[in-house]
Amino acid sequence: MSYLFPTYARWEVEPDTAIGTLLTDKNGKTYLDFTSGIGVCNLGHQPEAVKEAVKTQLDRFWHVSNLFTMNEQEKAAERLAKAAGMDAVFFSNSGAEANEGAIKLARKATGRNKIITFTQSFHGRTFATMAATGQDKVKQGFGSMLETFEYVPFNDLDSLKQAMGSDVAAVMLEVIQGEGGIHIGTTEFLQGAEQLCREYGSLLIIDEIQTGIGRTGKPFAFQHFDLDPDIVTSAKGLGSGFPIGAVIGKESLNEFFGPGSHGSTFGGNPLSVTAASATMDEIFQEAFLQEVLNKSEYVLNQLKTALSDLELLVEIRGLGLMIGIELTVPVGDILTELRAQGVIALSAGEKVLRLLPPLTVTEDELKQGAEKINEVVRNFCGTAL
Structure with a gap:
């Protein structure tokens, strides 16, 4: 029994520690956190x-x-x-x-x-x-x-x-x-x-x-x-x-x-x-903000290259590190499977997969995340290569 009002549809993940882009749950599993606490931890966890x-x-x-x-x-x-x-x-x-x-x-x-x-x-x-x-x-x-x-x-x-x-x-x-x-x-x-x-x-x-x-x-x-x-x-x-x-x-x-x-x-x-x-x-340093734009271009290219041939893809859109992947189907089950595969992401409405990684995320972490998203979306759509 929980003594909290059930105002949130809570995930199956209970955090234990979080540093930078990585969150580890109470069972010792580590995730790429592409939510930043819903756009809060822009410098990653525990800057x-x-x-x-x-x-x-x-x-x-x-x-x-x-x-x-x-x-x-x-x-x-x-x-x-x-x-x-x-x-x-x-x-x-x-x-x-x-x-x-x-x-x-x-x-x-x-x-x-x-x-x-x-x-x-x-x-x-x-x-x-x-x-x-x-x-x-x-x-x-x-x-x-x-x-x-x-x-x-x-x-x-x-x-x-x-x-x-x-x-x-x-x-x-x-x-x-x-x-x-x-x-x-x-x-x-x-x-x-x-x-x-x-x-x-x-x-x-x-x-x-x-x-x-x-x-x-x-x-x-x-x-x-x-x-x-x-x-x-x-x-x-x-x-x-x-x-x-x-x-x-x-x-x-x-x-x-x-x-x-x-x-x-x-x-x-x-x-x-x-x-x-x-x-x-x-x-608010110019070099930091330029890096955000560079990372944005990198991950958008990664996602568009990986997903552009999918029939269920409507559009990939974003500015900086605020990115939406719109599909023709609800994304709830996709988000659940992404967590199972070690990537935490969000929805934005019923059919948009929303990515809000920390602004300090590395290109390697962005690449890992894009690859997992590609894999999970393709498997979900029945079009795995």
């Missing part, structure tokens, strides 16, 4: 620089509350804001909380209620972020949703134009829809969405919970598309596994998030912001 920084902070203090000025917060906020080309940061505990904060800030700053999001989007599981999410399965059984969200098709600029108006507080989007299937926004659509926000006096919120902190080979995915958002949200990879999220915004928004307007008891916890600073110091 030494982060571990040492947190150990130092552990000997200083763990929590004092946000009534105190903390240099650790200031340092992390400055690093994060400058990486995003923005000016101010609010620290939360998670991506959902960061998106909640962004929604509050946009509504208060504009004096408007309506926020446009996109079908197949995912923004979290709190009430506001669940309402912002463009997937009905997330909302089933929870009653009436907040009525101030409107959903339009992703990558459909004409539909977005029709939905825009003087009542729109913000357009909220993912540059790459992660949970929705690894769908990448087109330059025309993304830049068009920004232009529409400017025309209507609406804010552009970019949800970088999964795509940020080097995952796509830049500090943030929106930087591949020459965008200038008003608000960016970050979490997952920001703290290398320590709980942290962030709302990042322009200086003009400062007046709307004054004392008493928003808060979080544990947001900006000294251990988490210390981990975040150490993580950013590693990832």
Whole structure:
């Protein structure tokens, strides 16, 4: 019997240790972890620089509350804001909380209620972020949703134009829809969405919970598309596994998030912001980010070469080390067999195999993973060579 609510369809793997890209279970079996804790452990498991920084902070203090000025917060906020080309940061505990904060800030700053999001989007599981999410399965059984969200098709600029108006507080989007299937926004659509926000006096919120902190080979995915958002949200990879999220915004928004307007008891916890600073110091180096792009090109070539002749393959798509392999069949059984073969991966929707390896993964590990994926998919499809 478990005393946990059964909110997760848990795997048969119970971790014992994890270092870098490798995870070992309680039975001594070792896996290539191509999930990074769902895009969290961007530096792999137990990165030494982060571990040492947190150990130092552990000997200083763990929590004092946000009534105190903390240099650790200031340092992390400055690093994060400058990486995003923005000016101010609010620290939360998670991506959902960061998106909640962004929604509050946009509504208060504009004096408007309506926020446009996109079908197949995912923004979290709190009430506001669940309402912002463009997937009905997330909302089933929870009653009436907040009525101030409107959903339009992703990558459909004409539909977005029709939905825009003087009542729109913000357009909220993912540059790459992660949970929705690894769908990448087109330059025309993304830049068009920004232009529409400017025309209507609406804010552009970019949800970088999964795509940020080097995952796509830049500090943030929106930087591949020459965008200038008003608000960016970050979490997952920001703290290398320590709980942290962030709302990042322009200086003009400062007046709307004054004392008493928003808060979080544990947001900006000294251990988490210390981990975040150490993580950013590693990832936001130009040479590191270039390596991510090099590894991306390598593994995408490996996968496309191996799988391109499969009838059940729809498409392989990705940016940086955020990769989706779409098939014509559900991938649940394929993921189970991959674990049996020593590779841990994810789904993104029913028919997309999602790969989020650590950004520190080696080319040899990527090759091993691609070979196992090829073997398992071919055997599953009955087309093994």
